[in-house]
Amino acid sequence: MPGFEIFGDEERKEVQEVLETGVLFRYGFDQARKGRWKAKSFEAELSERIGVKHCLLCSNGTAALSIALAACGIGAGDEVIIPPFTFIATAEAVLAAGAVPVFGDIDETLCLDPDSIESVISPRTKAVLPVHMCGAMARIDRLKAVCEQNGLKMIEDACQSLGGTFNGKALGTFGQTGCFSFDPVKTVTCGEGGAIITDDPNLYRIAEAYSDHGHDHIGNDRGLEGHAILGSNFRISELNAAVGLAQLRKLDIMLEKQRLHKKALKDALAQFPDITFRKLPDEKGDTATFLCFFMPDEALARKVTKDLAAAGVDGCFYWYANKWHYIRQWDHLKSLRAAARLPIELIENRPDYSRIHLPKSDSILSRAVSMLIKLSWTPEELDRRIAKIINVIRSI
Ligand SMILES: *Cc1c(COP(=O)(O)O)cnc(C)c1O
Numbered sequence: 001m002p003g004f005e006i007f008g009d010e011e012r013k014e015v016q017e018v019l020e021t022g023v024l025f026r027y028g029f030d031q032a033r034k035g036r037w038k039a040k041s042f043e044a045e046l047s048e049r050i051g052v053k054h055c056l057l058c059s060n061g062t063a064a065l066s067i068a069l070a071a072c073g074i075g076a077g078d079e080v081i082i083p084p085f086t087f088i089a090t091a092e093a094v095l096a097a098g099a100v101p102v103f104g105d106i107d108e109t110l111c112l113d114p115d116s117i118e119s120v121i122s123p124r125t126k127a128v129l130p131v132h133m134c135g136a137m138a139r140i141d142r143l144k145a146v147c148e149q150n151g152l153k154m155i156e157d158a159c160q161s162l163g164g165t166f167n168g169k170a171l172g173t174f175g176q177t178g179c180f181s182f183d184p185v186k187t188v189t190c191g192e193g194g195a196i197i198t199d200d201p202n203l204y205r206i207a208e209a210y211s212d213h214g215h216d217h218i219g220n221d222r223g224l225e226g227h228a229i230l231g232s233n234f235r236i237s238e239l240n241a242a243v244g245l246a247q248l249r250k251l252d253i254m255l256e257k258q259r260l261h262k263k264a265l266k267d268a269l270a271q272f273p274d275i276t277f278r279k280l281p282d283e284k285g286d287t288a289t290f291l292c293f294f295m296p297d298e299a300l301a302r303k304v305t306k307d308l309a310a311a312g313v314d315g316c317f318y319w320y321a322n323k324w325h326y327i328r329q330w331d332h333l334k335s336l337r338a339a340a341r342l343p344i345e346l347i348e349n350r351p352d353y354s355r356i357h358l359p360k361s362d363s364i365l366s367r368a369v370s371m372l373i374k375l376s377w378t379p380e381e382l383d384r385r386i387a388k389i390i391n392v393i394r395s396i
Pocket residue numbers: 060061062063086087089090131157159160181182183193194
């Protein structure tokens with residue numbers, strides 16, 4: 001999964017070019033920067049790669065979600081439907097907007113179940129925020145249809161699925177806007193970075209201004225720029241963008257390697273009739289950062305995860321017990337434990353997260369085991385890994 005595995009001379013060269021000019025800021029300083037625009041170049045190359053009109057780089061994936069929510073006009077008291085299996089950042093961004101996260105269920109894609117949405121829509125629902133988890137897609141066509149039928153916006157959290165597609169169309173391009181993360185463990189990394197993409201020029205304009213204190217970026221005198229809106233600072237630096245630019249150019253190589261490694265592992269597991277695989281609405285569009293499979297029950301899933309680790313098979317995750325990715329273990333969210341009073345606490349009839357009960361999601365995730373796919377495995381390492389895995393599963 002992580003681009004840091006193939007960090008090399010290309011990244012060093014891009015960073016060196018920035019250091020030579022000393023211009024670390026992504027805007028202005030036209031003379032001093034000698035034509036070097038790393039953030040702008042990254043945006044242009046990512047737009048081209050994904051097939052969208054606009055891309056805005058920002059400081060991280062959580063910032064991308066905040067910018068997307070703001071640009072979609074989502075704020076105080078609005079409800080946003082999100083999945084319970086994601087990274088906590090999805091919920092944090094909604095709360096930071098002053099909005100209310102409302103949880104749908106996941107299905108066997110491990111992503112938001114389109115059939116779980118209508119039962120949680122209320123008059124305050126403004127948007128659905130599906131997450132393409134572990135490198136692969138939600139049933140995004142169905143999710144889009146449900147959003148359209150109900151007049152809701154759709155923001156895709158594609159932070160874990162850069163380069164993924166559904167029926168040939170890039171993940172992140174199905175709703176009004178899509179978000180990516182380039183944090184240290186994502187497929188493409190900037191160290192810290194994120195992006196939002198959109199085809200809507202108006203949404204892009206708001207996003208761009210919002211991420212830089214509302215500045216309209218018109219004219220050459222920064223101090224005399226206009227402000228249509230208030231904003232904040234979610235800018236990326238040229239140094240981070242430079243790393244990402246070199247990484248982005250390696251995306252296809254990374255996807256190819258991951259797919260090859262994943263296929264070998266999946267073929268090996270396919271001989272076991274008790275194992276079923278995560279549903280992929282379009283297998284061709286999977287970025288193959290993870291192989292996710294289901295055991296017949298929770299006890300077996302826990303046992304397999306434990307035995308794999310004991311056998312030295314690293315990078316296996318049992319998300320149901322993991323504290324980062326599933327609502328069951330988010331005690332701080334359930335009690336709204338924050339540094340200061342949250343806007344949601346002013347809202348009457350807010351959901352009581354301490355009572356949240358999602359038996360369908362529990363029954364799916366409690367059986368799921370995920371294996372991280374690495375880029376750097378040699379063919380011999382991969383063979384040894386497969387041999388160990390087969391041994392473990394035979395003895396279950
Ligand atoms: C990584 C991630 C984020 C947040 O990205 P950061 O760059 O770490 O802020 C948001 N959502 C999901 C699903 C992620 O995996």
